[in-house]
Structure formats: structure tokens, C-alpha cells
Amino acid sequence: MTKTILAVDDSPSVRQMVRLTLTGAGYSVVEAVDGQDALEKASAQKFDAILTDQNMPRLDGISFIRKFRDTASAVGVPIVFLSTESHEGLKQQAREAGAIGWMMKPFDQAQLLAVVKKVAGA
Amino acid sequence: MDEEIGGLFRQEAAELMASLERGLLDLERAPKDRAIIDAVFRDLHTIKGSGAMFGFAALARFVHEFESVFDNLRQGTHGVDQAVIAVALRSCDHIGRLIEAPEGAEAASAELLDALRLAASGETAAAPPPGWSLVFRLGRQVLRLGGNPRLLLAELAELGAADIRARLAAIPALDALDPQDCCTGWQASLPATVPQTAIEDIFLFYRDDMQFNLQDAASAPDLPAAAQPPAEAPAPPVPAPSDPVPVPDPAVAPPAPVREAPAAAPANPPVAETMRVETGRLDELMDRVGELVIAEARLSALAQRFGDPSLLAVTEDIQRLSSGMRNATMSIRMVPIGSIMGRFRRLMRDLSQTLGKPIAFTTGGEDTELDKTVIELLADPLVHILRNSADHGLESAEARRAAGKPETGSIELAAAYSGAEVLITVRDDGRGLDAEAIRSQAIARNMITADAQLSQSETFRLIFEPGFSTAKKVTELSGRGVGLDVVKRTIETLRGQIDLASEPGKGATVTLRLPLTLAIVDGLQIEVGGENYTFPLAAVEECVELPPEFETEGRSSSFLNIRGGLVPFLRLRTLFAIREPVPPFQKVVIVSAGGQRIGLVVDRIVGNNQTVIKQLSRLHAHLKCFSGATILGDGSVALILDVPQLVSLGRAQEDRLRDQHGERAA
Numbered sequence: 206m207t208k209t210i211l212a213v214d215d216s217p218s219v220r221q222m223v224r225l226t227l228t229g230a231g232y233s234v235v236e237a238v239d240g241q242d243a244l245e246k247a248s249a250q251k252f253d254a255i256l257t258d259q260n261m262p263r264l265d266g267i268s269f270i271r272k273f274r275d276t277a278s279a280v281g282v283p284i285v286f287l288s289t290e291s292h293e294g295l296k297q298q299a300r301e302a303g304a305i306g307w308m309m310k311p312f313d314q315a316q317l318l319a320v321v322k323k324v325a326g327a
Numbered sequence: 328m329d330e331e332i333g334g335l336f337r338q339e340a341a342e343l344m345a346s347l348e349r350g351l352l353d354l355e356r357a358p359k360d361r362a363i364i365d366a367v368f369r370d371l372h373t374i375k376g377s378g379a380m381f382g383f384a385a386l387a388r389f390v391h392e393f394e395s396v397f398d399n400l401r402q403g404t405h406g407v408d409q410a411v412i413a414v415a416l417r418s419c420d421h422i423g424r425l426i427e428a429p430e431g432a433e434a435a436s437a438e439l440l441d442a443l444r445l446a447a448s449g450e451t452a453a454a455p456p457p458g459w460s461l462v463f464r465l466g467r468q469v470l471r472l473g474g475n476p477r478l479l480l481a482e483l484a485e486l487g488a489a490d491i492r493a494r495l496a497a498i499p500a501l502d503a504l505d506p507q508d509c510c511t512g513w514q515a516s517l518p519a520t521v522p523q524t525a526i527e528d529i530f531l532f533y534r535d536d537m538q539f540n541l542q543d544a545a546s547a548p549d550l551p552a553a554a555q556p557p558a559e560a561p562a563p564p565v566p567a568p569s570d571p572v573p574v575p576d577p578a579v580a581p582p583a584p585v586r587e588a589p590a591a592a593p594a595n596p597p598v599a600e601t602m603r604v605e606t607g608r609l610d611e612l613m614d615r616v617g618e619l620v621i622a623e624a625r626l627s628a629l630a631q632r633f634g635d636p637s638l639l640a641v642t643e644d645i646q647r648l649s650s651g652m653r654n655a656t657m658s659i660r661m662v663p664i665g666s667i668m669g670r671f672r673r674l675m676r677d678l679s680q681t682l683g684k685p686i687a688f689t690t691g692g693e694d695t696e697l698d699k700t701v702i703e704l705l706a707d708p709l710v711h712i713l714r715n716s717a718d719h720g721l722e723s724a725e726a727r728r729a730a731g732k733p734e735t736g737s738i739e740l741a742a743a744y745s746g747a748e749v750l751i752t753v754r755d756d757g758r759g760l761d762a763e764a765i766r767s768q769a770i771a772r773n774m775i776t777a778d779a780q781l782s783q784s785e786t787f788r789l790i791f792e793p794g795f796s797t798a799k800k801v802t803e804l805s806g807r808g809v810g811l812d813v814v815k816r817t818i819e820t821l822r823g824q825i826d827l828a829s830e831p832g833k834g835a836t837v838t839l840r841l842p843l844t845l846a847i848v849d850g851l852q853i854e855v856g857g858e859n860y861t862f863p864l865a866a867v868e869e870c871v872e873l874p875p876e877f878e879t880e881g882r883s884s885s886f887l888n889i890r891g892g893l894v895p896f897l898r899l900r901t902l903f904a905i906r907e908p909v910p911p912f913q914k915v916v917i918v919s920a921g922g923q924r925i926g927l928v929v930d931r932i933v934g935n936n937q938t939v940i941k942q943l944s945r946l947h948a949h950l951k952c953f954s955g956a957t958i959l960g961d962g963s964v965a966l967i968l969d970v971p972q973l974v975s976l977g978r979a980q981e982d983r984l985r986d987q988h989g990e991r992a993a
């Protein structure tokens with residue numbers, strides 16, 4: 206069965222890179238432009254994994270994770286936090302909010318695939 | 328198609344592994360029991376064969392070695408002891424991993440085989456192979472957060488982890504269990520060649536919030552050793568409960584009633600939506616439908632007698648329902664034999680390559696339908712027969728050229744109806760069977776004495792006995808003398824027969840005759856001497872009146888002229904020793920079996936009916952002329968006539984008469 210991944214980023218180019226990489230590997234990808242959009246989409250559909258950026262309009266990544274984890278539909282959905290900032294504090298906050306993994310931007314396609322495979326399976 | 332076949336293979340392999348495991352455990356109790364060793368052997372052989380057929384090369388390699396070790400054990404003096412069983416059981420688990428993830432698991436093959444050989448040689452096992460021993464427990468919340476232990480275990484397996492076991496001690500009692508908590512811990516051993524960072528990287532996302540204990544196996548003696556009690560072996564995968572609460576992954580966090588089930592069971596790929604049902608259950612269903620048909624016949628007889636319109640209406644409904652049910656039950660069981668022929672193409676292709684012999688494989692009669700259980704049971708025997716034809720039957724290309732034959736050997740698999748039987752033939756144009764070689768081999772193996780008098784067909788049949796093999800070298804494909812005895816036993820279970828025909832230098836033909844008989848057939852009911860009998864309608868060709876000149880039993884002739892053809896006939900009255908006066912207007916039922924026709928003289932033809940076949944008791948099983956019995960609408964019993972037997976009786980009589988005739992003419 207095709208695994209569906211939700212890619213949350215306000216940058217169209219990052220979303221495109223994620224989409225091309227993952228669809229090329231057999232995943233199906235749904236995009237969300239910010240945390241609010243992601244919250245709506247993730248409540249309506251169960252994803253095999255969610256990849257989210259931090260800095261976005263309306264609702265940032267960590268707040269999205271926190272709000273989403275409060276809903277019943279979040280149970281068992283792995284979230285990977287994508288961050289350009291390399292300091293431990295943010296990573297720790299994301300974990301406490303309920304992210305299972307993280308990835309430092311910039312990442313290449315191989316890294317992205319490895320992480321998605323790790324959390325969502327092939 | 329491939330997936331479907333793979334799924335079927337997985338099911339089959341699971342059954343074989345279960346059987347293998349049972350065999351090994353039995354062997355632990357009775358280490359010298361030849362029958363068990365043979366059974367273990369057969370299981371291994373079949374796993375190897377099917378595995379190779381479906382492209383599980385790593386599996387086939389491993390099992391081949393596994394089998395060799397057992398072969399030595401079987402012939403050597405050193406018995407099968409605890410140590411061997413323990414390693415063999417682990418190897419059995421390893422077979423499972425080789426099927427699920429061949430790439431990841433093969434790394435451990437060599438190590439296991441070494442251990443197996445060591446144990447089999449009777450020396451004490453060396454210290455456990457050095458490597459990493461890992462014990463870990465994830466955070467309790469990890470499932471809610473979407474963590475998936477199965478993926479971690481798969482990654483570990485990719486690194487060559489062996490012996491992954493779940494640690495279940497921390498799982499609370501059912502009432503205290505939150506299925507979304509991850510309470511299971513795991514342990515695994517990994518080869519020493521794996522760098523520590525590779526192991527740690529797997530747990531990258533989890534390391535902050537987990538127990539993780541990685542050390543050299545040598546310094547971790549508290550890990551349960553390899554020879555754990557087999558009861559701890561991975562249990563079957565837990566069926567996913569239909570739980571309204573969104574459980575992250577039911578296979579990983581089983582609800583408590585299945586506590587013992589190790590969550591480390593490898594993820595099973597989804598199996599196609601078919602069900603394997605025990606033959607016994609289908610038989611029972613068929614029996615019940617049979618009873619229903621009988622009861623319905625009685626009901627309609629009664630309804631006819633009373634003539635009550637409302638009773639007749641209900642009777643008609645029941646009739647319709649029961650015939651619908653009969654058809655449905657039968658259709659559950661009928662599948663075209665083509666459904667298994669497809670997989671043999673791959674087998675022959677691979678065989679052709681492995682053996683380096685060009686083979687042209689053809690099939691025929693794919694749409695011949697057989698009972699599903701029969702078809703399923705046939706797959707293994709056919710694999711064995713085809714393999715033997717390719718391996719032993721066909722000569723090498725050079726030998727064929729030298730013998731003036733085309734280089735490409737041909738093997739044909741065909742199925743056809745023949746009266747109430749289905750004939751499945753495997754024909755090759757190879758060297759044929761060598762009766763002398765078979766005989767001397769059988770003598771060498773103490774299967775017959777040197778002075779035994781055997782007919783050619785009896786000699787040929789020896790190759791179906793356990794432990795028989797004339798192959799000079801043991802190949803991956805055949806030649807250990809396990810296999811053909813499987814064929815024989817399976818065909819016997821199906822109440823079928825095996826015929827072998829061979830012409831030296833021209834090839835051999837194996838014919839499997841299987842009764843088409845489902846539990847219910849259409850029958851033709853006849854009467855002889857006041858008793859009812861039934862023919863399977865499929866075997867009946869026509870019914871004619873007995874010409875007046877044959878009315879009384881004379882010695883003149885026993886042939887009827889049916890439209891210009893001479894058909895020998897038998898009088899059932901004579902056969903059954905009935906002395907009552909012969910009624911006028913006797914009838915002859917012309918039946919056929921195996922392409923031959925005979926006539927059977929009966930008193931009266933009653934009509935056709937649905938015949939529910941009941942087996943004769945063991946006391947009566949030796950009766951030649953009857954294949955079973957059925958119950959008629961009025962509750963009385965009618966015996967079912969065994970057409971093939973009667974046909975051969977008639978033919979024997981014909982030959983006798985011809986001989987007499989010939990003598991007189993001379």
C-alpha cells in the first residue's frame with residue numbers, strides 16, 4: 206500500500222523537492238503551506254508521516270505539533286521536524302511537543318529518503 | 328500473479344516450517360526414530376525445492392546445507408542430540424527470516440551452518456561466536472508519537488541481527504495495560520563485523536528516551552544462550568484486532584490477551600485473500616450437503632405420496648435450495664488445474680538453466696477441473712515428478728545428440744478427463760527408466776532381496792519407495808531419495824493411482840489417475856436381482872436393450888455389436904451369483920474407463936439420481952467391484968459400482984475368449 210506523507214513548508218521549492226523525492230520512491234505526498242493548513246489536513250486524513258518546517262506564517266511548526274498532538278487523530282503518526290537552526294533548544298522543544306525525529310536543513314534527497322523510510326517504512 | 332504465488336509459497340513455507348519444527352521436537356524425544364528423520368528430511372527437501380522455484384536462492388542454499396548435515400547424521404554413527412536439535416531449531420527460525428528478508432538475513436547463514444556442522448560432528452560447541460549483544464527498550468510514549476519498532480527491527484535485521492527476541496516481562500496485566508504504551512523490550516545479537524555506530528544510528532531518533540545496552544557478546548553472559556527452550560521460538564503473527572481505538576500498530580502493541588506473542592515477529596507481507604481450510608472441514612460440509620440431498624429426496628418422495636399442495640410447494644423450495652447449495656459447495660472446491668500449471672513453467676525454466684539442459688516444456692488440458700483440495704495436494708507431487716523427469720529422465724544435450732535425438736528435451740504435462748477420473752500425465756523423451764539399475768539400487772539399499780522376482784511395473788514402482796535414489800551425485804534438485812515417496816503417499820491419500828510406463832531410450836510417462844469423485848455425483852440407478860446399484864453417470868456411455876439371442880447365458884459369445892463395434896459384456900447377475908429367474912427385457916449399460924468400453928447386463932434401469940458417495944467400511948474396502956455406497960430417497964442403501972474395475976474384468980474376459988478362439992483356430 207502506498208504510504209502517504211504530509212509535507213509542511215511555506216517554501217514551494219522545498220515542498221517541490223520533498224514531493225519529487227518521495228513520489229519518485231513510491232510514496233504519495235500531500236502538501237500543506239503552513240501549520241494551520243497542516244492541522245486541517247492532518248485532522249482530515251491519517252498520514253504515515255508528517256514532515257514539518259518551523260518558521261511558517263499563521264502557525265509555526267512546533268505549535269502545529271503541539272496542537273496536533275492534542276487531537277485523537279495524531280496517535281501513532283510520526284512527525285519529523287525540519288529545522289535550519291542547529292541549536293539544541295529548538296530540537297528539544299520539538300521533541301517535547303511530540304516530534305519523533307528531526308532533520309537539519311539543508312538536506313539532500315538521500316538523507317530525506319533515509320529519514321522517511323526510517324519513520325514511515327518503505 | 329507473482330505476488331499471488333509468493334503469497335501461496337509463504338503460506339506453504341509457514342506450514343512446512345511448522346511441520347519441520349514439530350519433527351525436530353519429536354526427534355528430541357526419539358532421536359533414533361528413522362520415520363521422524365525421514366519426515367524432517369522431506370520437509371527440508373520441499374522447502375528447498377519450492378524456495379528455489381520461487382527465486383529464494385539464499386533460502387535454497389541454506390536449506391541445502393542444512394539438509395546435507397542431516398544426511399550425514401542419518402548415515403553416520405553420531406545420533407541426533409540436544410545440541411543438534413537446538414541449532415536445528417534456530418536454523419528453522421532462520422529459514423523464516425530468509426523468506427521474509429533474504430538480503431538481510433543471509434549474513435547469518437554461514438554462522439548457523441557452522442554451528443550446525445559442529446553440533447552434528449559431536450564435538451562440544453565452541454564459545455558463542457563473538458559479536459554484539461543488544462538489549463533495548465523504547466520510551467513508553469513512542470507508539471503514540473508514531474514510532475514504529477517494527478521498522479527498527481527491520482533495520483537491525485538488515486545489519487545481520489540474529490536471534491531477535493522480544494522481552495515481555497514489563498508488559499502489565501490486561502486491566503492495567505494501555506495498548507498505546509510501548510512496554511515491550513527487545514534483545515538481539517549482531518555480528519562483530521557491524522560497526523558500533525551503525526547500530527547506534529538506527530536508534531538516532533530514539534536514543535534520548537530509551538534504554539539502550541550494547542556490548543560485546545563475550546562480556547554479556549546473562550543473555551539467554553542460543554539453546555533456549557523451543558517454546559520461546561517466535562509465535563505466529565498476532566492477528567490484527569478490529570479495535571475502534573486507533574492503535575498505532577496492533578502487531579507491535581498487541582492487546583494483552585496475546586502477551587506471550589513476541590512482538591518481534593517479522594512483518595508479514597499481506598497474504599492474498601484466500602483461505603486455506605482444512606480438508607476435513609470441507610469434507611464435513613460436503614457430508615452435510617450430502618445428508619441434505621438425501622433428506623430432500625425422502626421429503627419429496629413423501630410429498631409426492633401425500634399430494635398436499637402446500638407440502639409440495641415447500642418441498643420444491645427445499646429442492647431448489649439444496650441443489651443450489653450442492654452446486655455452491657462443489658464450486659468452492661473446483662478449480663482448473665491450469666491454476667497450478669503456471670508455476671511449473673518457472674520451475675522448468677530454472678531447472679533448464681541449473682541443469683544446463685535445454686528443455687521444451689508444454690502443458691495441455693489446463694481447464695480440466697479438479698477438487699481444490701486435490702489440486703493443492705497435487706502441486707508437490709507434480710513438482711517432484713517434473714524435477715525427476717528433468718534431472719534423471721532427460722539426458723544431457725551431448726548425450727542426446729549422440730543418441731540421434733534433438734538436443735532440446737521435451738517434457739509435457741497434460742491433464743484430461745477420462746470417465747470418472749482425471750488423468751495427469753508427465754511425459755518426457757529422455758532415456759527412460761533402467762529396470763536393471765533400479766533393481767540393483769533397490770538391492771543395494773536392502774529394499775528387496777537379491778533373488779526377488781519382480782515384474783517390470785513392480786520394479787518401476789520401487790522408485791516411489793522411501794529412501795530410493797539412483798542419482799550418482801546429489802544435486803540441489805533431486806537425488807536424495809526423498810521426494811518420490813511423497814508423491815506416492817500423496818496420491819494414495821487422494822485415492823488415486825500412479826502408473827509408470829517407459830521405453831528405454833525413448834522416454835518415460837508417469838500417469839496419475841485421480842478419482843474425479845467429489846462427494847456427490849450424478850448417478851444412474853439400476854436394479855439387479857431386486858437390489859439397487861448405482862453407476863457414476865459420467866462413466867455411462869449409453870444404455871441398450873439386450874438382444875433376445877443373449878437372453879439366457881450361453882457360451883456362444885460375450886460380445887455385443889454396438890453400431891459395428893464389438894463390445895464385451897458382463898452379466899452382473901452372474902458376477903453377483905444371483906440365481907433368481909431372469910426377467911425379460913434385460914438392459915445393457917455401456918460404460919467406459921481409461922478409453923475402453925464394456926457392457927454390463929442389468930435387470931432394469933431405474934433412472935438417474937444424485938449420488939452421495941459414502942466410503943465403504945474397512946471391512947468391505949477390499950471388494951473389487953464397488954467403490955462406495957449411497958443412500959437412496961427411500962432410505963435404502965445402493966452400492967456404487969466401480970467402473971474401472973469392471974472394465975478391466977470385462978477386458979480380461981475378452982482376452983481369455985480371444986485366446987481360446989485363437990487356440991481353436993490354430
